[in-house]
Amino acid sequence: MVCSVFLCLPGPHVFLLVINLSLPFTEENRLSIEKHLSLFGERIWRHTIVLFTRADSLKDRNIEQHIKNQDLQQIIQRCGERYHIFDFKNKSAGVQELLDKIDDVVAANSGKHFETHNDMLLEIKRKRDENEVRAKAGQKMLQDKRDLLKEIKAVAPLSELRIVLLGWTLSGKSSTGNTIFNHEIFQIGKSQKGTNHTGDVNGRKITVLNTPSWWKYFSSKFNPKFAQAAILESISQSQHMQFPHAMILVIPVDTSFKNEQKRIIEEYMAILGEDVWRHTIVLFTWGDRFPDISIEQHIESEGGALQWLIKKCRNRYHVFDNSDKKNRDQVIELLQKIDEMVTENSLFCLKTQCAAEVNVHETDTEEEISLDTEEVLSLDTDHVLKLLYQEINNRFKRVTSKLKHLGMDFTECIEAKSDRSMTEPLNLSADERLMEMIRREGSRWEVILMDSILSIQNAEASSDGNMSPCSSDIVLRWFERCDEYYSFGCGTSILEDPEPRDIKRCKTQFAE
Structure with missing residues (x-):
């Protein structure tokens, strides 16, 4: 978002802060706007106009009364009382009036554009450029590894594949299963019990097991007691899935991944034994949310926790656009990566007896206490x-x-x-x-x-x-x-x- 200002050098004259009038404006909305705009520095407010859309949704209500909302007023005041209401039914007049207001902003700033040669902005751009360089290097290294594997070992597609889906609630596990089969097989949001399905995908017999989810922000201690046990049970009770070819760890690409997510994933993966990492591929869902950024750039920019996870999985990852199930290339490539992983490894046997002996409910460990959450625990x-x-x-x-x-x-x-x-x-x-x-x-x-x-x-x-x-x-x-x-x-x-x-x-x- 910050680097977008470098796409219109020497700098933009105005920022339009678009707010939908059909939705209530809350304190949470105000704090979010203030936090995001603060990335540009305090100067941005002198170049910003609030642009209201969906004024038609107010119907008989007075617009001026509506925008007297206290939190909304704070945003308008920070923009120097500058705002415009778009009437999409009378577009030409609305656009001309907006352009006149933009001219006023430019005049108020003595004709100067928003200055991009700011140390803070340049530092963000420098870090992003460095991430892009590292991302391209990582992408090339991974492709070289895949090419070398194909040369040394013949990667023959298996006629049958068994896949286990793991991840937190609302990560896109069910959508992933549906994308693989190109059919609404798994009920989204209904994975408290493991469910599996076997079907034909590109001429191959594919079995997918969708396991129960866990919370994103909470340690296993605070997840329902059945969660970890249910993951084990859903795998061990399925005769087909006791010997899975691949564990697919589903991570939404459009949400943060910090140390707390790293620790929580470690806790859940631990119940499957240390060997599980050799057979795990990280699958990023909702890849359509950032079409202009490569997944390698995302991994580099997100930080050490996500980079640790990718390295733990031996740099195996893939991206899905779950909104485009007709895109079968993304499915074929995932299956190819699983074939390559199977060629590189021996078949993964889940040691459910050993894993079941782990007390998955008592997690008052020294590591958790070190998270500065003694009172929480x-x-x-x-x-x-x-x-x-x-x-x-x-x-x-x-x-x-x-x-x-x-x-x-x-x-x-x-x-x-x-x-x-x-x-x-x-x-x-x-x-x-x-x-x-x-x-x-x-x-x-x-x-x-x-x-x-x-x-x-x-x-x-x-x-x-x-x-x-x-x-x-x-x-x-x-x-x-x-x-x-x-x-x-x-x-x-x-x-x-x-x-x-x-x-x-x-x-x-x-x-x-």
Whole structure:
């Protein structure tokens, strides 16, 4: 984002900060904007205009009253009270008025553009250029290794492959399985129990096992007790999967990977034995989110934790665009990389007896205590899970409010889910560090859900701005998919029925 200013040298005259009026503007939104713009330095505010879109969504409400929101006002004030409202129905007049306001910004800055020759910006650009050089070198080294392997050993495609998917909640494991088979096989968000499927892929017999997920930000101590045991059981109880050819560790490319994720993955992989790393490929999902950045650049720029993981897996990684299941080349290349790994290694035998002897529930180790989380560890696990439950419940309410602004009222459906397992409101507190981790889990869930809903709205909204029954049905299915995240902390499934009566009732209402 920062390096984009170097694409319009000597520097941009104006920045347009685009805000969608159809969604509530919260303190969280304000803090996010302030944090991102701070990367450019304080000077950026003198060159910024707030550009409001979707003014039509306010209908009869007064726009000026709407933007008196306290958090929104703070952003407008930092931009020198400069803002513009785009009316897409009268584009030419709106564009001319915006250009006039941009001229005013340029005049206020004495005709000067935003200065890119700033030490902070140049340092960020220098680091990115260095990462790009290292990324190209790493890419070449990996390709040379693959070419050498093909020369020394004949890499013959196996007629049958057995693949195990591992990863945290909402990482894209189920989507990955569906992409491999080019069919909706695995229910997204329904992996509390291991599920497997065998099918034909490019003339080969492929078996994929989708294992239960774990939390992204929380140690195994705070994950439901069944999580690690369920991963072992789902593999050991499947006759086919006791001898997998490949373990696929699924990591979303569009989310941070820090030391805490490294430690959590280490904990979960440890139950499968140290030998598991020789047979693991890191699969980055949602590769379409950064089309202009190579995966090698991402690995270099993300830092030591992700680089450690890639090296631990002997520099084996791949990228999937799960939104494009018709792209079979990405699947064929993954299978080729698995063939190469099998050629390089002997068949991996999961030693479930040894792994099962590991106490996966008691994890008060010195390593965890060294994370500066003594107070967190002193809390009862149920207390932590209830805090997670409370956070996701609050996020449900926030999503409901946002959807009302979009003309989609799912209140009855959401409340029906939220009230099933806990009727009394919780009044729990904890150390601020723990609460921050919990907020990050909740924020991740909310962002993924809202991003998906907005994509549906943009693609399928009817001409009058209201969601079609088909689109509403997709949104409801997304609630079902994400509902595992909501119920995960309780170790129970809120949606026992794949289509519970409150979902059916809403579908009937939309159909009418």
